[in-house]
Amino acid sequence: MSKLGLVAVLLLLLLGDSASVFAQNVDITGVRFGKNGATTRFVMDVSEPVKPRIFMLANPRRLVIDIPNSNWKSQKTAKASGLVGKYRHGLFSADTYRIVLDLNKAAVIRKSFSLPASKGYSNRYVIDLAESSQSDFLAAVKSSKPQITKTVAQVPSVEPVQKSYDGKRIIVVDAGHGGPDPGTLGRYGSNEKILTLKISREIKRELERTGRYRVYLTRDKDIYIPHRKRFEIAKRMGADLFISVHVDSIANSKVRGGTVYTLNENASDKEAARLAAKENKSDILAGVDLAETNNEVSSILIDLAQRETMNNSAQFAEILVPEMRRQVKMHRRGHRFANFLVLKSPDVPSVLIETGYQTNKQDARMLNSRDGQRRIAKAVSAGVNKYFDLQIALGR
Known part of the structure; x- marks a missing residue:
């Protein structure tokens, strides 16, 4: 096998079905957290409208947000609050940037929506979390289960x-x-x-x-x-x-x-x-x-x-x-x-x-x-x- 062939094999191994490298055309310019009564709001500022893939995981409780074709450009570190204890982020695959929110309590997504750029604000994506019972949380985990990427x-x-x-x-x-x-x-x-x-x-x-x-x-x-x-x-x-x-x-x-x-x-x-x-x-x-x-x-x-x-x-x-x-x-x-x-x-x-x-x-x-x-x-x-x-x- 040629050296070029070996490189191709390794790329396939690392990326699975996502072997093609996508253009990273969305900038995540910041995130922030807010509380409104029993609701915790997570806001993501982005350069372009996005359609993230969102799912919940148990043991421990987490909310995962996958944003296609994006890069982290924020220079500030936001402090988690409300139902979110900590968060972290990074490139998860060649074409997916991932943000993981660690939940303090059982919660469900009350609503999620996009907001267009206006009045000095960039495009935004908003997720509202509400405290829930453990059974409702587990039901949300099951219903949001993502498609499994090939290993x-x-x-x-x-x-x-x-x-x-x-x-x-x-x-x-x-x-x-x-x-x-x-x-x-x-x-x-x-x-x-x-x-x-x-x-x-x-x-x-x-x-x-x-x-x-x-x-x-x-x-x-x-x-x-x-x-x-x-x-x-x-x-x-x-x-x-x-x-x-x-x-x-x-x-x-x-x-x-x-x-x-x-x-x-x-x-x-x-x-x-x-x-x-x-x-x-x-x-x-x-x-x-x-x-x-x-x-x-x-x-x-x-x-x-x-x-x-x-x-x-x-x-x-x-x-x-x-x-x-x-x-x-x-x-x-x-x-x-x-x-x-x-x-x-x-x-x-x-x-x-x-x-x-x-x-x-x-x-x-x-x-x-x-x-x-x-x-x-x-x-x-x-x-x-x-x-x-x-x-x-x-x-x-």
């Missing part, structure tokens, strides 16, 4: 890349979070989703510099990809290794250092369990309907193929940790285990690297610097080289 596994036209056609191993690097899921916010104001993308790009460059690998990113822009779609991309690309990149945060600002995680149903300690629970919520933050996710991976850990993959993942982690220590600060227990959704590929060795803590001054300085990002990339490249040297020696 990577359901795209019949995409075939796995042929492995080793040029003798190179295939590595997929996953920049954690993205789009409406910002991840953690650090001391220097950088969201985790931005740092993970910068570090992942450095890792890709460093690995490609060796001439030994073909390297792909699950995302190369600020867009969200659901957990299962991330490791399904690695599977479809015929990956020999999957590396997910993250940045952690914790209340104690003195805690610092990186950690390499591999999959296990039983966490190695409370901190590993805490982190896995936090990272596994990414789909919720991005407004993914978890009721429609594929539960095929729920029993994967009892499969022999998965156990072999887990062993290879742990082997890579044990090789990677010493290389990381040579470049950056690491936890004393550099390799830990937890039940991360993103690591549940049945046949691709996978690790999740928490590169440091944004809440620690020294770590945050390193993570936000080009030098620190390059040192992480060099460590990963050295670890990957040693891992595959061992695989060759074992005849794999």
